[in-house]
Amino acid sequence: MKALVLSGGSGTRLRPFSHSMPKQLMPIANRPVLEHVLTRVVELGVTEIGIVVGNRGREIADALGDSSRFGARITYIPQERPLGLAHCVAVAQDFLEDDDFLMFLGDNMLSHGVTAIAEDFRVRRPAAQLVVHKVADPRQFGVAEVEPDGTVVRLVEKPAAPRSDLAVVGVYFFTPAIHEAVAAISPSGRGELEITHAVQWLIERGEAVCATEYSGHWSDTGRLEDVLDCNRHVLDGLAGRITGEVDGHSRLTGQVVVEAGARVSRSYIEGPAIIGARSTVCDSRIGPHTSIGRNCVIQDAGLGYSIALDGARVTGVTGVTGSVIGRDATVTCVSGSQQRLIVGDHSTVVVAA
The missing domain is CATH 2.160.10.10 (Hexapeptide repeat proteins)
Incomplete structure (x- = not known):
């Protein structure tokens, strides 16, 4: 099994920090999020990792340094523009070939890893196996409707009226069947190839799609509030x-x-x-x-x-x-009542009254 780690997003929700660094390099307990992700990937025994990068790929490669320290071989796969998660699968097809693969979003943190889920995928080998987590507001996520046995019957991207509280987190397991699905779908209303649409295509054609609920702590470190919360959880260990x-x-x-x-x-x-x-x-x-x-x-x-x-x-x-x-x-701090602030774009400053 190979791994595809997605690190090409622009990180608009992490401004102003994403102006000067890729969001995947935001430090959690003094290590970039992307390093935490690669650690989770390698602990599954995966040694062939493709990292999809945008126009800041050089910064990511410099930060990761010699890939041998992770015990894996890293291939950087350029994506000219962020055109959706399914588009990442398309641009990585030459790297993935006909292998099963894990797809892991480069700004997601999972406290306990996914070793048991990966083993379940290897044994059962459905066309797609999703990792899901209960959330308070499913409208912000891809949402899975799941039968008691774990079979996914429907997948909807950011539904206005969710029929489930199970959000699809940024970890997926796929067989090569996903390539046909990606080739068959069209861009969504926001101009992206949605991985949820590709998985739904598999469901509608009778392919086996399963979901496993994640019991550990999951963070999408796309906002500063999430970065601080994730940092807290990692430091707790x-x-x-x-x-x-x-x-x-x-x-x-x-x-x-x-x-x-x-x-x-x-x-x-x-x-x-x-x-x-x-x-x-x-x-x-x-x-x-x-x-x-x-x-x-x-x-x-x-x-x-x-x-x-x-x-x-x-x-x-x-x-x-x-x-x-x-x-x-x-x-x-300076003495006196005057305050001097130099504040960059998209910054937030809170001062005492």
Whole structure:
């Protein structure tokens, strides 16, 4: 079985961060989402991985580096424009050939992986096997109507009146039968080849399509709120590790990682939290579910339930919570009542009244 990882989307919901990085490189517990995805793929024993990339493919390739560290061979497959998930299958057909394959969206996080589901697919081998999850508002997703035995009888993309609360998450297992389905469908009203339409085509022709409900935590990291929530869940599984320097005036409680080259002085860190390599935390308080990237400076500051990307500087500002601070960004405090803000496109700033 091969794997197809989709990493070509523009990430409009993650602005302003997606202006300067592919959304799949957003860090979760100091590792890009895409690295977490590849880890889930490789644990299935898959060693041939195709990654569909758009115009930022070079950034993704540079971030992943030597694919041998994942124990797999990576092939980058260009997609000129994001024309739908089924279109990704079409442009990857030469790579996929006649093999069964796993398709995994590059911005999806699944806490427990899909090893059992993959094994079920290998044994039963339906034309398509979907991973579904109950959601509060199915109107935002592809929705599956599923019989008690797991047979999918209908699949609808973002229905106005959903007949099920089972959303199709970004993980699919396919046999080569999907290629005929993709070739048979037409673009939807939004001009994309929808994978839900291709799977529905299989259903209507009597092909076996199954669904398995996912019991772990699933995150589509397409919005900043989802990124913070996903970061929280990953940090909850963190095992503490101190390879950097922590002075005797600091106190660490709970599971805290201080990476090599990082320095913590006169500070309190409540885990789960991670301090990235070569970062400095001084005279500060770091609350739980916080990730500090590499080469950051946190001075006389207080952060909780937040993410600071590589190179960020936060000085003299306390009470920072539920925040994402971009790469090489600076957050500081000045005396007096005036405030100075430099705010990029599509940003949100909340200040105290």
